[in-house]
Amino acid sequence: xxxxxxxxxxxxxxxxxxxxxxxxxxxxxxxxxxxxxxxxxxxxxxxxxxxxxxxxxxxxxxxxxxxxxxxxxxxxxxxxxxxxxxxxxxxxxxxxxxxxxxxxxxxxxxxxxxxxxxxxxxxxxxxxxxxxxxxxxxxxxxxxxxxxxxxxxxxxxxxxxxxxxxxxxxxxxxxxxxxxxxxxxxxxxxxxxxxxxxxxxxxxxxxxxxxxxxxxxxxxxxxxxxxxxxxxxxxxxxxxxxxxxx
Amino acid sequence: xxxxxxxxxxxxxxxxxxxxxxxxxxxxxxxxxxxxxxxxxxxxxxxxxxxxxxxxxxxxxxxxxxxxxxxxxxxxxxxxxxxxxxxxxxxxxxxxxxxxxxxxxxxxxxxxxxxxxxxxxxxxxxxxxxxxxxxxxxxxxxxxxxxxxxxxxxxxxxxxxxxxxxxxxxxxxxxxxxxxxxxxxxxxxxxxxxxxxxxxxxxxxxxxxxxxxxxxxxxxxxxxxxxxxxxxxx
Numbered sequence: 377x378x379x380x381x382x383x384x385x386x387x388x389x390x391x392x393x394x395x396x397x398x399x400x401x402x403x404x405x406x407x408x409x410x411x412x413x414x415x416x417x418x419x420x421x422x423x424x425x426x427x428x429x430x431x432x433x434x435x436x437x438x439x440x441x442x443x444x445x446x447x448x449x450x451x452x453x454x455x456x457x458x459x460x461x462x463x464x465x466x467x468x469x470x471x472x473x474x475x476x477x478x479x480x481x482x483x484x485x486x487x488x489x490x491x492x493x494x495x496x497x498x499x500x501x502x503x504x505x506x507x508x509x510x511x512x513x514x515x516x517x518x519x520x521x522x523x524x525x526x527x528x529x530x531x532x533x534x535x536x537x538x539x540x541x542x543x544x545x546x547x548x549x550x551x552x553x554x555x556x557x558x559x560x561x562x563x564x565x566x567x568x569x570x571x572x573x574x575x576x577x578x579x580x581x582x583x584x585x586x587x588x589x590x591x592x593x594x595x596x597x598x599x600x601x602x603x604x605x606x607x608x609x610x611x612x613x614x615x616x617x618x619x620x621x622x
Numbered sequence: 623x624x625x626x627x628x629x630x631x632x633x634x635x636x637x638x639x640x641x642x643x644x645x646x647x648x649x650x651x652x653x654x655x656x657x658x659x660x661x662x663x664x665x666x667x668x669x670x671x672x673x674x675x676x677x678x679x680x681x682x683x684x685x686x687x688x689x690x691x692x693x694x695x696x697x698x699x700x701x702x703x704x705x706x707x708x709x710x711x712x713x714x715x716x717x718x719x720x721x722x723x724x725x726x727x728x729x730x731x732x733x734x735x736x737x738x739x740x741x742x743x744x745x746x747x748x749x750x751x752x753x754x755x756x757x758x759x760x761x762x763x764x765x766x767x768x769x770x771x772x773x774x775x776x777x778x779x780x781x782x783x784x785x786x787x788x789x790x791x792x793x794x795x796x797x798x799x800x801x802x803x804x805x806x807x808x809x810x811x812x813x814x815x816x817x818x819x820x821x822x823x824x825x826x827x828x829x830x831x832x833x834x835x836x837x838x839x840x841x842x843x844x845x846x847x848x849x850x851x852x853x854x855x856x
Contacts, residue, residue, distance in 0.1 A: 378627070384736075385733075388733040394655065395737075
């Protein structure tokens, strides 16, 4: 076995040269590119991490704003609800007050209507009663319609003040006596006599027929009226019945 | 067929005989160096398929060095990577008709082993200093100094003989079969030679890494122990 030292040396040099060539033109650029890619990947990851953190911060901020908006919305809604409740209460109170006023007014109207109806019914009843009484009185005898009223008429004249009484039938003026029918001479004389006695001087009488009186006598003077008739009585009764003091 | 144990010069440059392993090695240097130069001219951040393949190769070499030596692979990448690539392509050069692989001659294997031997010493001294490196021969005791020296020499010879024997035998067997049988019969043996060549390239590179790693390993162990002591100290 023979080892060629020239070949051994040349091969050693060749391999060392190849080590330098590959180290210079292969391993160095490739490892540099790998390192550059790792740096780029690291930077990209850092940027992604930063972007992620930024996005997370934005999300947190957005959530915070959303929570703030929700709180503000809730606050506004609560205020609106409270205001609406207040407005509702005010409207209800106003409506109740107005309804009470209307109800009171309606009750007052109803009461007034009922009172006026009652009054109308009472008037109607009075008039009906007076008419019934008047018709009943018309059935009295003719004498009774005059003679029985002379004393009452004279008493009414006697009750007049002196000045008024003095003016009745003074200066020869006949005393106007109203009656439901024309008086007979006896009735005229009876009236004249009793009036003269009451007045203390002689007088003359004149008769005015007024069927409305039904029965009785009345004297009209410029300053007084003496009434003693069924009509006057019925008028007083009707006035008494229809007086609405309540 | 020429004997694989003998070598004849193809031509002479002055007094220097140029043999076929040297010529083939020059051709491989031109081929590998030219390809490396062309392939790395326009490297991009987004790699092409070729660039990705080259980066995968470099990453695999780095990973192998890191796993074996437990250190940063950059000081050793060029040597170990070049040894692997050269031995691989030298072994596979037998596929080219008429080309005899340089690693089938003991001079090439001896050159590679000598480089590994020199690198072991150089890296050992560079990391531990001359005294520190020499002190490793007295590990674990000074009695082991002769054995450690013999180990340095024998493992270098084992590198030479392993690569030479495997590749030379493959070439020899294929040549014998080719001379006895037809044209297609040696093809399975050539395919086996491909596998053997790749495995031998890997083994040679890994053993080189292991030897260099052993040379710098004591320094690494000392550094680790110092760091642990500093951590324990309050």
